[in-house]
Amino acid sequence: MLLLALALALPAAHADLDKIKQSGVLKVAVYNDMQPFSSKEGGIDIDLAKALAGKLGLGVALLPFEAGENLNDDLRNMVWKGHYLGYGPADVLMHVPVDKGLMAENKRVTIFAPYYRDRVRLVRDVRKIPSCESVDCLMGKKVGVEKVSLAAMLLLGEQDGKVRDSVKIYDTAAAAMEAFKAGELDAVLANQSEIEGAVRGDANYPLSELSFQRLPRQGWIVGLAVKKDNEELAKALQAAANDLEATGEMAKIFAKHGVTPTKP
Incomplete structure (x- = not known):
């Protein structure tokens, strides 16, 4: 059968x-x-x-x-x-x-x-943030994230909201990247693909890997x-x-x- x-x-x-x-x-x-x-x-x-x-x-x-x-x-x-x-x-x-x-x-x-x-990464304007090894580098800076995203959840909740006052919310990651490239932001936390597709290898905008308690290091x-x-x-x-x-x-x-x- x-x-x-x-x-x-x-x-x-x-x-x-x-x-x-x-x-x-x-x-x-x-x-x-x-x-x-x-x-x-x-x-x-x-x-x-x-x-x-x-x-x-x-x-x-x-x-x-x-x-x-x-x-x-x-x-x-x-x-x-x-x-x-x-x-x-x-x-x-x-x-x-x-x-x-x-x-x-x-x-x-x-x-x-x-x-x-894909992975979550930070892109920064090296002229405004010369180096970044932890979220401490974002204190007092303007950091864009997409609303209702993993990046937003991570940044707003990290260390009991340590850098919450630095976060600027955008409808999409693409909108955050446009504001970043226009000089309105110091950094953006988003998916690596979203960042790379926008900055196209510009040396002024390096990517950094930050450690977050709730972030899967291997990505998805x-x-x-x-x-x-x-x-x-x-x-x-x-x-x-x-x-x-x-x-x-x-x-x-x-x-x-x-x-x-x-x-x-």
């Missing part, structure tokens, strides 16, 4: 990939306004989606969407079910945390192909997600991602957007 069940399941998995290939298009969900990974102007995830599809001999149809209240919502709406308003699902979702807990909570999806490790890894029974699609995308890594094409995509490719 087990062999019969497996035999019946295999054609369905192949049929799904075949259907995508017959359409000639890979539907890829990307987050709205997640610079430098995705925005109206483009981004790493958008270029990576096109490269992955190209390896499969397909074109790309992007499905931009606003993040839900949590990742479970995003996986439901964009991977395995679709939004109740009729948007989605896509064939694959970009920028999904490769996290055991998330995988355990979402049995209807497969999360795989890790392609980047992001990858792809497909519907659980789309096994052949997952295998094809994994092979495509491996090829992009081996040929250096993935590193070129990151470099195009000013971000250091960090292997998971």
Whole structure:
């Protein structure tokens, strides 16, 4: 009976990939306004989606969407079910945390192909803060963070709010970085990718690693997600991602957007 069940399941998995290939298009969900990974102007995830599809001999149809209240919502709406308003699902979702807990909570999806490790970093104007080895260097300075972000939580809560009076809240990390580059801030605490995409290696804006009690030092890894029974699609995308890594094409995509490719 087990062999019969497996035999019946295999054609369905192949049929799904075949259907995508017959359409000639890979539907890829990307987050709205997640610079430098995705925005109206483009981004790493958008270029990576096109490269992955190209390896499969397909074109790309992007499905931009606003993040839900949590990742479970995003996986439901964009991977395995679709939004109740009729948007989605896509064939694959970009920028999904490769996290055991998330995988355990979402049995209807497969999360795989890790392609980047992000971390929280401090960027400072070296002319205003010559060196920085702890949060003490931020006392009396103006430091930007994105509202409702890990960076904001860390900085506002560190050492019982020691540098709380130095913190300036912005709607997005991109807005904080714009204010920083305009000279309105002395530093910004944000994701490394968000910082690098904005400063593009400017020597006046070095990055520092600060130690926070509640910060995972290894950062977090992001990858792809497909519907659980789309096994052949997952295998094809994994092979495509491996090829992009081996040929250096993935590193070129990151470099195009000013971000250091960090292997998971």
